[in-house]
Amino acid sequence: MTSRSAPAIRLAPSILAADFANLGAEIAAVTRGGADQVHVDVMDGHFVPNITIGVAVVKSLRKVTRLPLDVHLMIEDPDRYIEPFIEAGANMVSVHVEVLPHLHRTISQIKTLGAMAGVVLNPSTPVSSIEEIAAEVDFVLVMSVNPGFGGQVFIPNSLKKVGAVRALLNRAGNSAPIEVDGGVDLDTVESVVRAGAEWLVAGNAIFGTPDAERAARAIKAKAEAALPQ
Ligand code: DX5
Ligand code: ZN
Numbered sequence: 001m002t003s004r005s006a007p008a009i010r011l012a013p014s015i016l017a018a019d020f021a022n023l024g025a026e027i028a029a030v031t032r033g034g035a036d037q038v039h040v041d042v043m044d045g046h047f048v049p050n051i052t053i054g055v056a057v058v059k060s061l062r063k064v065t066r067l068p069l070d071v072h073l074m075i076e077d078p079d080r081y082i083e084p085f086i087e088a089g090a091n092m093v094s095v096h097v098e099v100l101p102h103l104h105r106t107i108s109q110i111k112t113l114g115a116m117a118g119v120v121l122n123p124s125t126p127v128s129s130i131e132e133i134a135a136e137v138d139f140v141l142v143m144s145v146n147p148g149f150g151g152q153v154f155i156p157n158s159l160k161k162v163g164a165v166r167a168l169l170n171r172a173g174n175s176a177p178i179e180v181d182g183g184v185d186l187d188t189v190e191s192v193v194r195a196g197a198e199w200l201v202a203g204n205a206i207f208g209t210p211d212a213e214r215a216a217r218a219i220k221a222k223a224e225a226a227l228p229q
Contacts, residue, residue, distance in 0.1 A: 005175060007177075007196075007198050007227055007228065008177075008198060009036075009193065009198055009199075009200065009220060009223045009224050009227065010036035010037055010177070010198060010199045010200070011030075011034060011035050011036050011037075011200055011202070011216060011219060011220045011223070012035070012036065012037045012038065012039040012070050012179065012199055012200060012201045012202075013027075013030040013038065013039060013201075013202060013203070013206045013207065013212070013216055014039040014040075014041055014150060014181070014201050014202065014203030014206075014207075015027070015038060015039065015040060015041075015053075015061075015203075015207070016039075016041040016052060016053075016150045016203050017150045017151065017203035017204045017206065017208050018203075018207040018212075019207070023057075023060075023061065023064070024064040026207060026212060027061070027064060027065050027067070028064075028065075029211075029212040029213040030206060030207075030212050030213065030216045031065065031067060032213045033206075033212065033213035033214065033215070033216030033217040033220070034216055034217050034220045035067060035216055035220075036067065036068075037067050037068040037069070037070045037091070037092070037199075038061065038065060038067050038068070038069050038070060039070045039072060039181070039201045039203075040053055040057075040058060040061065040069055040070065040071045040072065040090075041053065041072050041074065041150075041203075042054065042071060042072065042073050042074060042075060042081075042085070043074045043075065043147075043148065044074070044075035044076060046075070046076040047074050047075050047076045047096065047098075047099060047147075048074045048147050048148035049148050049149075050148045050149060055081070055084045055085055055088045056088075058071060058085055058088040058090055059088040059089060061089065062088060062089030068091035068092060069090050069091050069092070070090075070091065070092040070094070070179075070199075070201075071085050071090040071092065071093050071094070072094050072120065072141065072181065072201075073085070073093065073094065073095050073096070074096065074147045074148070075099075076099055077099070078095045078096070078099065078100065078106065079100075079102075079106055079109070082095075082106070082109055082110055082113065083109075083113060086110070086113045086114065086115045090115055091115055091116065092115060092116040092117075092118060092138070092139065093110045093115045093116070093117060093118065094117075094118030094119065094120045094139070094141045094179075095107075095110070095117075095118070095119060095120065096119075096120045096121075096122065096147075097119050097120065097121060097125060097129050097130060098122055098125055103119065103133055104132075104133060104136065107119070107133060107136050107137060108136075111138070116139060117136075117137055117138050117139075118137060118138060118139040118140060118141050118179065119133060119137050119140055119141070120140075120141040120142075120143060120147075120181075121140070121141070121142055121143060121161070121165075122143050122146065122147065123143055123144070123145070123155050123157070123158065127161060127164045127165055127168055130165075130168070131168065134168050134169055134171070134172035134174055135172040135173065136174075137174065137176055138176055139176050139177050139178070139179055139199065140165050140169065140176065140177075140178050140179070141178075141179040141180075141181055141199075142158055142161055142165060142178060142179070142180050142181070142197070143158075143181055143182055144158035144180050144181060144182040144183055144184070144188075144192070145181075145182030145183050146182075147181075147182075150203040150204050150208075151203070151204040151208065152182060152183055153183050154182060154183025154184065154185075154188045155182070155183070158180065158182075158192075158195075159191055159192065159195040160195075162178055162180060162192070162195040162196045162197050163195050163196055165178055165196075166178060166195075166196035177197075177198040177199050178196055178197045178198060178199070179197065179198075179199035179200070179201060180192050180197040180199070180200060180201065181201035182201070184200050184201060184202045184205060184219070185202065185204070185205035185219070186205065186218060186219060186222060189202075189219055189222050189223050189226070190222060190223070190225075190226040192223075193223050193226040193227060194226055194228070200219070200220075200223055202216075202219055205219060206219065
């Protein structure tokens, strides 16, 4: 069993819920509120019903923030777009196991291009689907809603799943963090952290409030207080 460094919270506000006409100001606000990375939801209208952000937006975001850009690809053919997103400034790239028959190759490609590689599990996708890749990933993203839209209700079974992913990573000798995405707010954040998540995506709970800076600070403080001592 390898030793694991102490868990550390990273707050990843999802700009999907932000004002797209004011992304620079929205990101500046959450940065003051303690955001650690910016979560960018890329959707293609095929893998998920919604269409959102592309490479050009990531390129523009790169110019307005020094925070790492955490790009979540909810698209049918991620292999085609990994390189352009990393060239545009993505620091983390996460891909859904549901669309990738050659997941090992995809993960290797992300790393070779210099970004952190994450795998994403939809709510109905079993933890066992990442068993053979568990030693290789830089992080695992557990979806706690069905991908496609912000502002959905947290699926309680996700907590058990986070625990199972943590156990799998530990067995593989990998201390990679677990990211949780969907329905994370002041009511759910403590249980998510206690379950073993360290990277927390929050969209509506931050940008859906009148004061994004304050909301980010409050969620991060609650998350940090919930970390195991
Ligand atoms: C959902 C996206 C999420 C979304 C989270 O498909 O992957 O990142 O923006 O939004 P909230 O925090 O509002 O559930
Ligand atoms: Zn996301």
